[in-house]
Amino acid sequence: MAVLAVLCSYGLAQKVVIQFWHSMGGTLGEATQELVNRFNASQDKVEVKAQYAGTYDDGINKLLAALRSKNPPHLVQVYDIGTQILVDSQGAIPVQDFIQRDRIDLNRFIRQPLNYYTVGGRLQSMPFNSSTPLVYFNLNALQEAGIKPKQEWTFEELADVARKLTKRDASGKVVRYGIALADYGWFLEQISYNNGFYYCNNENGRKAPATEVNLDNPAVEKYFNWFLSLYKEGVLLYVGRRTADSQSAFATGKAAITFDSTAVLAGITRTVGGKFRIYTGYFPYFQEFGRTGVSIGGASLWLMKGPNPPEVEAAWSFIKWLVQPEQQALWHLKTGYFPLRVESLELPEVRRVHRENTNYTTAIQQLRTSKVSNVTAGCLMGSFPEIRQLSEQALEAAMQGKPVKEALAEYKRRADASLERYNRSVGR
Template identity: 55%
Template sequence: MGVQGFFLAKAGLLAALLLGTAQAQRITVEFWHSMGGVLGEATEALVKEFNASQSRVQVKAQYVGSYDDGINKLLAALRAGRGFPHVIQVYDIGARIMADSGAVVPLEDLARKNGFDLDHLLPQPRNYYTVDGKLFGLPFNSSNPILYFNMAAFQEAGVPFKPTWSLKDLEEAARKLTKKDAQGRTVRYGLSIPIDSWFVEQISYNSGEYFCNNENGRRARATAVAFDNPAAVAFLDTYARLVREGVAANTGRNWADSQSLFAQGQAAIASYSTASLTGVLRQVGNRFPVRTAYYPYLKERNGVAIGGAALYVLKGFSEAETQGAWEFVRFLLEPRTQAKWHLATGYFPVVKGVTELPEVRQAHVRQPNYTTAIQQLATSKVNNASAGCLMGAFPEIRQYVQAAWEEILKGKPAQEALKEAKAKADAALERYNRSVAGR
């Protein structure tokens, strides 16, 4: 080997050693999420982009199943004292549980330590995930419910489009949009909404009602549910009546069944999350034009609450690892990152200024439906009703509401069914509150 070859070999060896050392020193951050399908692809793309943008932190993302699966897996790991991630995505109704767990490094503490101004966040998402005066989670994939319209059916039936709808307006439009054959069988439903407690919660908030006591658990810890409110009763009684008349569809709890009905033109109005928008548009294709509108209210529009989920940074790791987790979260708060997430999924941005970015403005011109949730949020009142209910045992309580909805569809009056569900829900909430007393 000549002198030149000798030095080149040494240089190559040194470079390899330096690279190996750098990789060994790179901090690994485990991230659990519940985004599948199109949403999962968008999540993995952001993780990949973050990892490529710097050399200090390597995020390893893991899909852990549904929101329920994710929080149950986390709680089991916390009980065992091992096996939990640095960052986890937990759905909206887990906010009280996460704050009570004692396992979370509040996002507010991390933001202040690192000089991040929380006023960059939109007030509604920040309001939702603030527990006992402190912001615990990053509102990552934030959504709200919207109405989806088959505009070909609207034109055929002579129903004009408008952005805001009362429950009465919705019922009248659904009747006009329903088509039946000569035998009286429905061939196109006027309305399709999946059986999901979220829609009952949102009609409550949007009508200025609370879903749990103590002003949605915002003034003091919730000790009882309030889902037997007038807006919830009217919504469920109305929907059950329309199902009996063949005006509304009963597709059960599976959102996909309702979305398939709408996409095939067999339901003229539907309600889903804004996060369903990309998928619904793909399913519909060129069959008919789609427009979206704000979620309905009973008498006067108040404002909807945040749906979706937040990211939480967990305790139990070294300072360097916690800082690495913060760097990942901080990346997700960048306006450009928020823009990519919004346009890939339909979830709305949670930081200010994103809608003014050129790429977002251009996308909104091409597809105005992406602006509906943003405008709905911007025009919602910021109060304890639209902040959403903050209570423990929420996942269990949702099951009681959905079971009550099913009983109402069988003929039981909503007031009676919700009263029975309330007794079970209040007992579950009392058990939960006892379990965290003194923490």
């Protein structure tokens, strides 16, 4: 581990202790702690102390408060939509600085995660838990209905399948919904990208800082109408904003289809047990627009500025260790997040699991067949966490009877106002 040689040059007589804040709870938190434990046991120069900082929203708020008080952790996991906020905070060291110094070859890294976290031509943070949205199917239900599973779906096809998979009793009461969905803003963002639309202007904030939110783009409008139509037919079970509730409806057999992240693959598989087989497909698109591809979700690791060089080096040594093929393979198989390194997919244990369970391959293939562009790079903008919540409120308004166009126009105005306030606050 070359960076440890740098630490030794400081003549330190005891371990360097670094604080690592993350937002991985439950099974994902256990996998995160396992990686931390393995790193600590692998050498005697650095000790990583991991701390759960709450949800992604809680974590970024806690970090911003720590930056204001000039007491941030050494290393922090921040979700994708916090990227512009972290760049604007000027509280982090771009990992590009260390990559160039240590001559790390990024050619064997999967391109899309690097693409997302590259701002101003420099990789700002190291991708850690990268995911894409998938469609989860009850394979038994598909086969019983005589429906052939496939990877690529349009929303129009998915609506027909969901209708066929909906079961009612003699009185007409739904006993199994075709599909269960949460009101999750990430889906709206991915629907935009997958159908070829920027979610914010200036090419997703990649050509110049974003000043407008494209919440009312044609793909999102079509999705709202699609969603409402299936809901009114009694085919779609609406569970509110929590994807944990749509996961539960799917895993217990209350619904035959759901949308969710590849990150929950391992957890859903365990919850389902042997009750039925799971099949995963690519996130859908509308036939009118065609498939462009998805962006990544999840989070990355930010190396925070600090007055103590050995601690910064120690935090970087942990990041370098985490992105080695063996660690990436372990993370992938324990969680369902895809590995950052191509070499991880070539390891025997990964090949074996992929042969036995092709669901692990779906997200990787979906990403490989997504076009690499500013559309699929994902939107960069400040106040994104608030804007995501506003997008969820727009669907709620439509569910309560507000015409779709009016709901999208109203919440677009609110989102644009939020972004304008943010841009003023950072001098843009």
